[in-house]
Amino acid sequence: MNTHVMFYILEQENTSADPLALVKLHVCIQAAHFYRQNQRVFIYTQDQEQAHAIDELLWSFEPDSFVPHNLIGEGPKNGAAVEISWQAPVNRRPVLINLTSTVPHFAHQFSQIVDFVPSDEQLKQLARERFKGYRQLGFKVDNQKIGQTINAEKVIDDAINN
Amino acid sequence: MTPTEHAFSQSGILAKVLTGYSPRQAQIDMALEVERVIDEKSSLIVEAGTGTGKTFAYLIPSLLSEKKVIVSTGTKNLQEQLFYKDIPLIRKALATNAQIALLKGRANYLCIYRLDLYARERGQLDAQMLTDFVNIRTWANGTSNGDIGELVNVAEDSSIFPFVTSTIDNCLAKECPNIEDCYLIKARKKAIEADVVVVNHHLFFADMALKDTGFGELIPKADVVIFDEAHQIPDIASEYFGESFSTRLILDLCSDVLQQYHTELTDVKQLSRAAEKLQRTAQEFRLLFSRDPERGNWREKIKQSRFAQLFSILKVDIDFLYQVLKLCISRNEAIDNCFERAVNILAKYDLMANVEVNGISFWYETTRRHVVLHITPLTVADKFSEYIKQSNAGWVFTSATLAVNEGFNHFSEQLGLESAATLLLESPFDYLHQSQLIVPRYLPDANHVSRAQSLADLAIPLINASQGSCFILFTSYRMLNQVAEILAEKTDFPLLVQGQMSKRLLLDEFIGNDQAVLLATASFWEGVDVRGDKLTCVIIDKLPFASPDDPMLQARSEDIRRQGKDPFSEIQLPQAVIALKQGVGRLIRDVTDQGVLVICDDRLVNRPYGEVFLKSLPDMRRSRNITQATEFLSALHQNS
Numbered sequence: 001m002n003t004h005v006m007f008y009i010l011e012q013e014n015t016s017a018d019p020l021a022l023v024k025l026h027v028c029i030q031a032a033h034f035y036r037q038n039q040r041v042f043i044y045t046q047d048q049e050q051a052h053a054i055d056e057l058l059w060s061f062e063p064d065s066f067v068p069h070n071l072i073g074e075g076p077k078n079g080a081a082v083e084i085s086w087q088a089p090v091n092r093r094p095v096l097i098n099l100t101s102t103v104p105h106f107a108h109q110f111s112q113i114v115d116f117v118p119s120d121e122q123l124k125q126l127a128r129e130r131f132k133g134y135r136q137l138g139f140k141v142d143n144q145k146i147g148q149t150i151n152a153e154k155v156i157d158d159a160i161n162n
Numbered sequence: 163m164t165p166t167e168h169a170f171s172q173s174g175i176l177a178k179v180l181t182g183y184s185p186r187q188a189q190i191d192m193a194l195e196v197e198r199v200i201d202e203k204s205s206l207i208v209e210a211g212t213g214t215g216k217t218f219a220y221l222i223p224s225l226l227s228e229k230k231v232i233v234s235t236g237t238k239n240l241q242e243q244l245f246y247k248d249i250p251l252i253r254k255a256l257a258t259n260a261q262i263a264l265l266k267g268r269a270n271y272l273c274i275y276r277l278d279l280y281a282r283e284r285g286q287l288d289a290q291m292l293t294d295f296v297n298i299r300t301w302a303n304g305t306s307n308g309d310i311g312e313l314v315n316v317a318e319d320s321s322i323f324p325f326v327t328s329t330i331d332n333c334l335a336k337e338c339p340n341i342e343d344c345y346l347i348k349a350r351k352k353a354i355e356a357d358v359v360v361v362n363h364h365l366f367f368a369d370m371a372l373k374d375t376g377f378g379e380l381i382p383k384a385d386v387v388i389f390d391e392a393h394q395i396p397d398i399a400s401e402y403f404g405e406s407f408s409t410r411l412i413l414d415l416c417s418d419v420l421q422q423y424h425t426e427l428t429d430v431k432q433l434s435r436a437a438e439k440l441q442r443t444a445q446e447f448r449l450l451f452s453r454d455p456e457r458g459n460w461r462e463k464i465k466q467s468r469f470a471q472l473f474s475i476l477k478v479d480i481d482f483l484y485q486v487l488k489l490c491i492s493r494n495e496a497i498d499n500c501f502e503r504a505v506n507i508l509a510k511y512d513l514m515a516n517v518e519v520n521g522i523s524f525w526y527e528t529t530r531r532h533v534v535l536h537i538t539p540l541t542v543a544d545k546f547s548e549y550i551k552q553s554n555a556g557w558v559f560t561s562a563t564l565a566v567n568e569g570f571n572h573f574s575e576q577l578g579l580e581s582a583a584t585l586l587l588e589s590p591f592d593y594l595h596q597s598q599l600i601v602p603r604y605l606p607d608a609n610h611v612s613r614a615q616s617l618a619d620l621a622i623p624l625i626n627a628s629q630g631s632c633f634i635l636f637t638s639y640r641m642l643n644q645v646a647e648i649l650a651e652k653t654d655f656p657l658l659v660q661g662q663m664s665k666r667l668l669l670d671e672f673i674g675n676d677q678a679v680l681l682a683t684a685s686f687w688e689g690v691d692v693r694g695d696k697l698t699c700v701i702i703d704k705l706p707f708a709s710p711d712d713p714m715l716q717a718r719s720e721d722i723r724r725q726g727k728d729p730f731s732e733i734q735l736p737q738a739v740i741a742l743k744q745g746v747g748r749l750i751r752d753v754t755d756q757g758v759l760v761i762c763d764d765r766l767v768n769r770p771y772g773e774v775f776l777k778s779l780p781d782m783r784r785s786r787n788i789t790q791a792t793e794f795l796s797a798l799h800q801n802s
Contacts, residue, residue, distance in 0.1 A: 059767055060784045066773035074604045080768035
């Protein structure tokens with residue numbers, strides 16, 4: 001299978017205490033995008049806490065950007081359109097959004113992978129490693145900058161209702 | 163400036179009577195639309211979110227129009243609030259002499275004839291009935307309008323009332339010796355003469371469907387008709403455009419016939435034979451159905467030969483009684499009345515037997531002793547829109563909960579109101595800061611064995627944080643009782659459980675006790691009014707979708723499917739959305755109200771239709787973290 005990886009480079013400075021805050025937001029925006037294309041998505045997180053953070057963020061999106069989703073361990077039998085987990089996937093989906101610091105061992109199961117390069121130096125280094133890792137698996141890897149085009153603060157204000 | 167615009171302005175009459183009045187755009191928008199619709203004799207559908215002030219927004223232009231106005235609302239309580247509180251205030255403000263009348267259904271008025279009859283003939287009374295009876299007699303001497311709602315010392319559900327009020331069946335109408343003093347006729351007269359008449363939906367549609375033909379139409383013709391709580395009308399309307407046939411009607415008739423035989427017509431032996439035979443068959447008919455009360459599809463049942471057989475015997479027996487009664491015509495008034503009832507029962511029988519008719523739902527429901535067969539039209543849109551067209555009046559349909567997904571189609575289609583103007587006015591409340599909507603994570607399935615335990619575990623921290631003041635609502639009695647049992651062991655807050663006492667008593671107890679936790683079924687919610695801190699937390703076990711077993715829903719779904727549409731999104735989803743919106747409206751009633759709604763159904767998060775719910779509900783702060791809710795509630799109760 002020809003897996004295509006898209007790295008989004010986040011140039012905007014992350015002003016939150018959580019170095020991954022901006023990444024999490026973009027994970028959700030991407031999930032919303034794929035849901036509206038009718039593509040089922042698997043969001044892979046580092047741990048349960050991170051999965052809950054994504055869950056919370058998606059649930060608080062504006063109704064117009066509603067994304068039906070579930071955590072692993074709840075929801076319908078075959079999962080909702082978007083499934084969030086810190087464990088390997090149990091059903092097949094075309095799209096993986098990776099929030100972990102390494103290349104998932106099951107990455108080859110997906111035809112499309114979304115990954116991120118955060119602005120934090122240390123995290124950026126880990127992203128470079130993943131970039132290489134995907135290439136070594138023979139995936140086609142592209143990248144795209146987001147930052148200047150999006151006013152992240154505004155996106156957060158618009159997307160989250162608190 | 164129109165008169166309505168002026169009334170709502172900073173220097174208008176409202177500002178003069180209401181201290182601290184400041185004009186609100188949403189209210190003015192609605193009032194102006196109502197004014198226009200009255201003027202043009204057209205129709206308007208308006209959702210006015212809680213706190214918009216919709217009551218004044220329709221009352222002021224209506225009273226200013228100086229036309230004949232009917233206001234119909236959902237319950238007797240709301241009728242009284244309009245009649246005794248809101249309208250007098252507006253009347254004073256506008257300094258008008260407009261006459262107002264309150265008109266309720268027949269069962270709300272004392273029947274002098276039956277009261278006297280009962281006083282003479284009553285048999286053994288238990289202590290409660292006797293007390294109630296004495297109280298009613300005392301009150302009857304002084305009342306001016308005979309409205310039993312005035313009785314403060316007799317319980318609403320007292321079994322005495324059927325004996326001192328009349329029904330369309332036992333009313334003697336023109337033959338009544340007390341007709342001169344009849345409270346129902348007096349109320350009706352007042353309504354004809356009044357400028358503004360306050361009625362309720364049941365009365366309105368009963369009258370419209372010409373059910374109550376005792377005195378002809380009860381509700382006078384009007385130039386303006388306003389429905390408040392309009393979200394209830396489609397269901398009520400279809401109920402009254404249908405018919406029902408019950409074994410109770412048959413048994414009541416039989417017992418009246420037997421009474422006549424034993425007292426006045428002792429010579430007609432056939433009367434007792436016919437009535438006793440019919441009694442037995444009607445009782446046997448009930449026994450064909452399962453012992454426990456249920457609802458189901460009558461078309462399916464009558465296909466079975468044992469139902470078909472006994473149902474046709476029923477016909478033979480009704481016929482026999484009818485023939486015997488026919489021979490007794492003119493012997494006395496009571497037996498004439500029995501004859502008319504037999505004619506009526508025969509006509510209804512034929513409706514129930516003719517199950518091939520399309521566009522109608524045939525269904526039955528059983529109580530412990532009786533069977534009721536119903537036919538309900540699948541749609542009232544044709545009839546209702548024709549009625550409106552003929553009325554030459556302005557029509558307003560309003561409620562705090564009418565829109566689904568920001569649209570009104572599901573409502574207007576049911577009533578044939580496609581050409582009505584629509585208006586959607588948001589509530590002025592700050593739901594984002596006043597309220598939270600929580601859908602907890604990892605709840606076991608609705609059918610999982612640990613479900614009740616999980617719900618109880620979840621509820622306890624919420625009850626503690628909310629210090630009682632909590633509703634827990636269920637879609638099944640089984641789950642209700644299971645959770646109640648677990649909670650009883652684990653919490654010291656007083657539990658009020660539906661089934662322990664009447665609904666009214668439960669509510670009184672809840673309002674009287676700051677710390678109470680009320681466990682009830684979801685339907686309990688509609689019409690409940692609890693203000694302020696009394697209710698800060700509502701937990702719902704499942705999204706309020708109607709049960710797929712409901713025969714009326716099945717029939718409607720079948721009809722929608724035939725039109726090539728999806729019954730779930732056309733019927734079940736809008737219904738559930740409105741029910742949930744109603745619930746939020748009960749939780750947050752005021753700018754200062756705060757509260758948490760916990761929905762233990764993750765379908766709201768993981769199904770695409772979650773979007774429809776979110777778009778239709780007020781913009782509450784959403785979370786999946788139960789701690790968010792407990793912190794919010796703790797803060798709330800520390801501040802107060």
